[in-house]
Amino acid sequence: xxxxxxxxxxxxxxxxxxxxxxxxxxIAVAEFADxxxxxxxxxxxxxxxxxxxxxxxxxxxxxxxxxxSFNNPFGACPSCxxxxxxxxxxxxxxxxxQGLSIRKGAVAPWSKSTSPYYTQTLDSIAKHYKFSVxxxxxELPKKAxxxxxxxxxxxxxxxxxxxxxxxxxxxxxFEGVIPNLNRRWRETDSAWAREEIEKFQDxxxxxxxxxxxxxxxxLAVKVxxxxxxxxxxxxxxxxxxWFANIDKQLTKKxxxxxxxxxxxIRERLHFLNNVGLDYLSLSRNSGTLSGxxxxxxxxx
Ligand SMILES: [Zn+2]
Numbered sequence: 001x002x003x004x005x006x007x008x009x010x011x012x013x014x015x016x017x018x019x020x021x022x023x024x025x026x027i028a029v030a031e032f033a034d035x036x037x038x039x040x041x042x043x044x045x046x047x048x049x050x051x052x053x054x055x056x057x058x059x060x061x062x063x064x065x066x067x068x069s070f071n072n073p074f075g076a077c078p079s080c081x082x083x084x085x086x087x088x089x090x091x092x093x094x095x096x097x098q099g100l101s102i103r104k105g106a107v108a109p110w111s112k113s114t115s116p117y118y119t120q121t122l123d124s125i126a127k128h129y130k131f132s133v134x135x136x137x138x139e140l141p142k143k144a145x146x147x148x149x150x151x152x153x154x155x156x157x158x159x160x161x162x163x164x165x166x167x168x169x170x171x172x173x174f175e176g177v178i179p180n181l182n183r184r185w186r187e188t189d190s191a192w193a194r195e196e197i198e199k200f201q202d203x204x205x206x207x208x209x210x211x212x213x214x215x216x217x218x219l220a221v222k223v224x225x226x227x228x229x230x231x232x233x234x235x236x237x238x239x240x241x242w243f244a245n246i247d248k249q250l251t252k253k254x255x256x257x258x259x260x261x262x263x264x265i266r267e268r269l270h271f272l273n274n275v276g277l278d279y280l281s282l283s284r285n286s287g288t289l290s291g292x293x294x295x296x297x298x299x300x
Contacts, residue, residue, distance in 0.1 A: 002033070017047070026050040026059070060217040067221075068228045070213035077215050079208035089178045090202035091149055098138035102126070106137040107148065107177055109200055116163065122148065124159040125174055151176025224249040229283070237278035240269040271300045 001016040003009065020028040026049045032042045052059040066072040076082030096108050102122050105111030110118040126133045131144040147155075152174040159170040175183070185197045205211030212219055212229035219227045224246050234242060243266050247255050272278070275296045280289075289297070 021047075021049045026052060058220070060220065063221060067218045068214065075214050075218050077206060077209035077213055080206035080213070082213050084206055084209060084211040084213035085203050086206045087198070087201040087203055089181050089197075089200050091178065093200045093202065094149065094177060094181075095137055099136050101136055102133040102148075109181060109197070110177065117161065120161050121159060121174075124157055125152070127160075128152075128155070128157045147174065147176070149176055149178050151179055232283040233281055235279055235281050236269060236272045239282060240266075240273050240278070243269060268300050272297070275299070 001020075003013060003016065017028055028047045028049075030045045030047065032044075035042055050059050051061070051063065060067075064074075067075045069075045070077070070082030070084070077084070080086050094108055095106055097106065100106040107118075107122065110122070123133060125147060126144075129141075129144050129147055131140050137145070155173060156171050157174050159172070161168055161170065181197050181200060185194060185201075188194055188197075206213075209215070209219070212227070214227075214229055219229065221227060223231075224242075226242075231239065231242065243262065247258070247262065250258060272280070277293060277296055280293065286294070
């Protein structure tokens with residue numbers, strides 16, 4: 001629509017906007033027809049009827065309390081189900097003793113098998129990359145170590161197998177010990193096999209949420225400069241100071257809305273501080289608290 005700005009514009013503008021928002025799934029642009037002196041392009045103002053980023057198109061639904069709970073599927077990070085952690089195969093657990101050679105069992109998950117398959121697989125890789133299986137792992141070229149752990153990429157390797165009954169060859173890229181463990185961990189139906197593989201896993205912060213346990217939509221909502229998980233990571237003492245000053249970062253209207261809940265939060269933080277729990281963080285797992293700590297928290 002093209003509109004001349006006048007005092008009696010009223011419904012015409014509102015109607016046009018409504019139609020535009022319906023047609024575009026919630027985003028409308030107003031473009032000024034006149035160029036100001038120093039402008040090369042007319043000024044544009046973007047309006048959105050949803051909680052949306054006009055640049056990336058990132059939208060979130062109505063903000064509700066359950067969005068901020070990692071115990072609720074609505075708020076939990078989908079990658080880690082709200083745990084904030086993820087398991088990964090740790091190369092240091094796969095090669096626990098770098099002084100061992102491959103022949104002596106350097107590749108721990110493959111060293112206990114009685115099947116000749118794993119030995120012959122490693123021998124074939126050694127032959128392809130021309131390294132020795134009898135020197136300590138630490139002395140192998142970086143490229144050889146990478147190929148064993150993470151695979152040969154596009155390099156096609158000729159695998160020679162002999163199971164005692166027949167010998168055969170197989171040409172294909174090598175998957176890598178670590179991708180192989182990951183795949184078997186995902187695919188196996190056996191609890192025993194899974195447990196065996198978990199011996200080589202270590203735990204780290206979830207990649208998707210950086211350990212914050214909530215999905216991106218929840219972490220995009222900030223009060224002052226922090227999202228809810230960052231506030232929860234503060235110690236009681238730091239949180240006390242942060243909440244004491246947060247009203248300065250809010251508008252008058254926001255302060256009116258937040259007033260009562262801020263009062264309550266501040267009172268509890270003051271109390272926890274006064275009973276000597278200033279070192280705890282709000283995100284601390286309740287199972288890791290001492291008896292005395294739990295007692296004092298229940299009083300708050
Ligand atoms: Zn996560």
